[in-house]
Amino acid sequence: MKEKSQILGNHAETMSEEQLVKFSSTVSPSTTKSYEEMGKELKDRIVKLLGRSLAIREVDAGSCNGCEIEIAALTNSIYDVERFGIHFVSSPRHADLLLVTGPASRNMEAALRRTYDATPGPKIVIAVGACALDGGIFGDTYATTAGIDKVVPVDVYIPGCPPRPELLVQGLLLAVNRLKR
Amino acid sequence: MLSISDIALGTVQVLVLMALSPLLTGIMRKTKARTQKRVGAGILQPYYDIEKLLRKDEVVSDQASWIFRVSPWVNFVAIVTAAFFIPVFLANSPFGLIGDLLLVVGLFSLARFFTMLAGLDVSSTFGGLGSSREMMISALLEPAVFLAIFVVAITYGGTSLSTIVESASNSAVLPHPQLIFAAIAMFVVMLGETGRLPFGNHETHLELTMVHEAMALEYSGKSLALMEWSQSIKQILLFALIANIFVPWGMASSASPYSIGIGMATFVIKVAALAVGVAFLESSVAKWRLFRLPDLVAIAIASSMIGLAFYYL
Numbered sequence: 034m035k036e037k038s039q040i041l042g043n044h045a046e047t048m049s050e051e052q053l054v055k056f057s058s059t060v061s062p063s064t065t066k067s068y069e070e071m072g073k074e075l076k077d078r079i080v081k082l083l084g085r086s087l088a089i090r091e092v093d094a095g096s097c098n099g100c101e102i103e104i105a106a107l108t109n110s111i112y113d114v115e116r117f118g119i120h121f122v123s124s125p126r127h128a129d130l131l132l133v134t135g136p137a138s139r140n141m142e143a144a145l146r147r148t149y150d151a152t153p154g155p156k157i158v159i160a161v162g163a164c165a166l167d168g169g170i171f172g173d174t175y176a177t178t179a180g181i182d183k184v185v186p187v188d189v190y191i192p193g194c195p196p197r198p199e200l201l202v203q204g205l206l207l208a209v210n211r212l213k214r
Numbered sequence: 215m216l217s218i219s220d221i222a223l224g225t226v227q228v229l230v231l232m233a234l235s236p237l238l239t240g241i242m243r244k245t246k247a248r249t250q251k252r253v254g255a256g257i258l259q260p261y262y263d264i265e266k267l268l269r270k271d272e273v274v275s276d277q278a279s280w281i282f283r284v285s286p287w288v289n290f291v292a293i294v295t296a297a298f299f300i301p302v303f304l305a306n307s308p309f310g311l312i313g314d315l316l317l318v319v320g321l322f323s324l325a326r327f328f329t330m331l332a333g334l335d336v337s338s339t340f341g342g343l344g345s346s347r348e349m350m351i352s353a354l355l356e357p358a359v360f361l362a363i364f365v366v367a368i369t370y371g372g373t374s375l376s377t378i379v380e381s382a383s384n385s386a387v388l389p390h391p392q393l394i395f396a397a398i399a400m401f402v403v404m405l406g407e408t409g410r411l412p413f414g415n416h417e418t419h420l421e422l423t424m425v426h427e428a429m430a431l432e433y434s435g436k437s438l439a440l441m442e443w444s445q446s447i448k449q450i451l452l453f454a455l456i457a458n459i460f461v462p463w464g465m466a467s468s469a470s471p472y473s474i475g476i477g478m479a480t481f482v483i484k485v486a487a488l489a490v491g492v493a494f495l496e497s498s499v500a501k502w503r504l505f506r507l508p509d510l511v512a513i514a515i516a517s518s519m520i521g522l523a524f525y526y527l
Contacts, residue, residue, distance in 0.1 A: 129270070150273075
């Protein structure tokens with residue numbers, strides 16, 4: 034878990050595993066920046082690193098669809114991430130970034146691995162939601178792999194059940210920053 | 215015999231089309247975003263997407279044969295070749311003697327044929343699904359294209375695009391009522407050829423509602439950039455065809471800088487207006503059920519037939 038908190042970046046050091054799972058949608062992300070400011074910063078980072086375009090493929094690895102609702106909210110008229118140069122694509126071959134939700138159920142394990150292999154580099158993987166971090170409410174059972182990082186290498190973890198769109202954008206920002214290496 | 219300046223002008227027209235085509239896609243996306251009360255991506259976003267794709271790796275399925283590798287190039291070359299025969303800002307297309315409207319349709323078919331093969335080649339289920347839909351739609355559209363072309367051709371006396379556009383730009387405002395019906399047919403054909411709603415949805419992520427996209431799902435990196443760019447070029451070619459055949463006024467009749475400037479400006483305005491119109495249309499219709507599409511194509515064919523009847527009346 035220590036490793037995970039390091040990856041979580043700016044506000045994760047102070048977070049225990051319990052807090053991390055409790056980091057639910059009713060809590061605003063612990064940042065002083067507004068959504069627009071974060072979005073603008075993200076756009077600037079994408080300009081520098083990816084040439085103003087970021088394609089995201091959303092992969093549902095056995096999620097309850099709570100995270101999907103929040104991810105879908107990113108494209109609505111309130112959050113509208115398209116204005117920051119981000120768009121969702123329909124094939125991993127078109128993607129730069131995989132947004133993986135769910136505890137990675139055994140049935141989705143092979144599919145997730147193959148999706149990862151099908152994504153052309155440079156690529157980033159983000160695990161979204163408490164389930165994607167360590168199995169969450171589904172836990173570590175015979176039916177789940179308990180965490181996306183058991184299946185594919187994960188660059189950034191976004192906690193929350195489900196995480197708010199602001200937090201998703203913050204996670205994207207963190208991920209794009211990590212791509213610099 | 216083509217002079218050097220003719221060749222230069224013709225090549226400049228093609229380069230203008232190639233350079234402006236992603237911008238047109240960007241304008242349409244922006245218009246659609248605004249109708250949904252979103253800010254949307256900037257109109258230059260398609261350029262950035264292509265530029266990024268050029269820098270990405272390529273992943274190719276182990277089931278793929280040479281067809282998969284070759285078809286983005288065949289697609290691109292066929293469509294760029296077709297661009298040589300399309301009048302842009304000059305009424306008299308310098309390469310008009312080499313090919314006519316039928317050759318343009320033929321080159322589009324060649325590009326589509328290879329796209330369909332590539333969709334089948336990688337043995338992905340969605341590729342095959344997209345190919346079979348595309349085959350159905352293109353088989354339906356073919357008679358509509360040719361009927362619309364024949365209405366235009368008998369009106370202006372030839373299928374050569376230079377003849378058509380030159381005599382169209384010299385004629386008064388709408389002297390031939392049959393052209394209105396041909397324009398309706400061409401508009402439906404354009405929607406089908408570019409996979410716009412109600413034929414297909416460009417923004418979809420649901421494979422079941424895809425037509426064009428489904429065949430390009432397996433492409434990545436540079437090949438995808440090439441596929442997307444040639445799609446945009448094809449779109450601007452069809453827009454330019456409609457704009458210049460049915461609204462030909464303002465095109466340059468001589469090669470003087472002044473008339474070329476006017477021609478460029480009117481071309482950009484006409485095509486942008488058409489793009490915004492199509493984007494509004496797309497915002498107001500839902501995708502039609504696949505088996506209802508023949509009805510729409512039948513409207514196009516019927517419209518061309520009425521146009522033909524008007525010619526002889």
